[in-house]
Each structure stands twice: as C-alpha cells, then as structure tokens.
Amino acid sequence: MKNTDIEKVILSAETIRSRILEIAEEINQHYQDRVREIILITLLDGAIVFTADLIRHLSVPLRLDCIRVSSYGDSTNPETAPRILGSLKSDVRERHVLLVDDILDTGNTMQKVVSEVSAKKPASLKTCVFLNKPERRQNNFQADWSGFNIPDEFVVGYGLDYAGRYRELPYLGTLMPSIYTQTL
Ligand code: 5GP
Ligand code: MG
Secondary structure, eight states: OOOEEEEEEEEOOOHHHHHHHHHHHHHHHHHTTTTSSEEEEEEEEHHHHHHHHHHHHHSEEEEEEEEEOOTTSSSOOOOSSEEEEEEESSSOOOOOOEEEEESSSSHHHHHHHHHHHHTTSSSSEEEEEEOOOOOOOSOOOOOEEEEEEOSOOOBBBTTTTTBBSTTTTSEEEEEOOOHHHHHO
16 A cells, blocks of 8 residues: 555555666676675665665675765755765775665765775775666766666655655655645
C-alpha cells in the first residue's frame, strides 16, 4: 500500500531491486581478481538503505565505514557548501575506496568528499550513487556507477528523507504538495 503522503511512485521496489543486482555485478567485475578488499564508505544518512541492499550482493570483501555530511535540514534546498561532520574510522591510505551516496544532485557533496578522501592517498577511489539528477549539476562530477537518472524533482523513500521522514519507504516517490506547507 502506498503511503498517502506520496503523490507518485517514481521507482518501484522491484525496479530498484533489479537495478541493484546489475550495479553490484558491475562493481564485482571491476574489483574481481584485482583487489583483496575494499573500504566502502557510505554517506549517512541518506545512503544507508541503498548501501544495505547493495553490499549484500557484493562479492568483493569489504570493510564498511561512514561519513556524515551536513544536509538539507528541514528544507528541500541544498546547502551550497556541504560540511563533513565527524571522521572516518579507517585509514584509507593505500586502500581501495568505494564511496556510496544516495543522490548526485548539484554534485557539491560528492566533490567535497572525493577531494577530502583523495587527500588521504587511497590506492584507488570510485564512486557509486543510487540516483543522479543531471539537470542540477553545478560541476562536472560524474559517478563511476549510478542507479537511475531522474528529473529535477524532490524525491523521498528508499533512504531519502524530507525532514527525517519517509526513509523507510521501499520505493521512491514524490510528496503531495500539501506536505511542504504543513507545519513539521
Ligand atoms: P548534492 O547537491 O551535494 O549533490 O546533494 C546533496 C544531498 O542532497 C544528497 O546527498 C541528498 O542527501 C540530498 N538530496 C538531493 N536531492 C534530493 C532529493 O530529491 N530528495 C532528498 N530527500 N534529498 C536530496
Ligand atoms: Mg545525502
């Protein structure tokens, strides 16, 4: 049953599931026989659902780490300068790093995280995003793996939130316009 706050479903749970199998296969092929282990760094909080599903289909051994980046807060407008909050548990120097995020929008978050992680001299650095909104890009950042291109619409579900809500929905959708005018 669709949540009544959702206006339209953009990606069904089944569509998401089958695409994740494809991306996992591509990632497996990329690392297979090449690296012993990767450090997979997930960007909290949005990427947790995608990461949880993706890693269960990865055959390359991995260590999981996370970074929290300052987010939208309760609005739908991205902050222009994302800030990295907290630090990594692992030493990524000479390690193979895969960064995973929920959505590549302006590209500012990934660009910032990539530059901070690269400064620590990993052996390799790849990026994987669940969603891509090409129309909104403010730089020329491109992810190595991307699940779906979507139009310039604010989406929730499958880990993505509005004011902390809707992350648990197994599908991706847009919200009813009335939700944005309600007091939180
Ligand atoms: P950036 O603009 O830096 O590429 O993306 C920043 C962050 O904004 C993403 O990691 C994601 O958390 C959030 N974001 C961008 N577009 C959307 C959207 O449509 N819905 C939600 N819930 N978050 C978004
Ligand atoms: Mg995010």
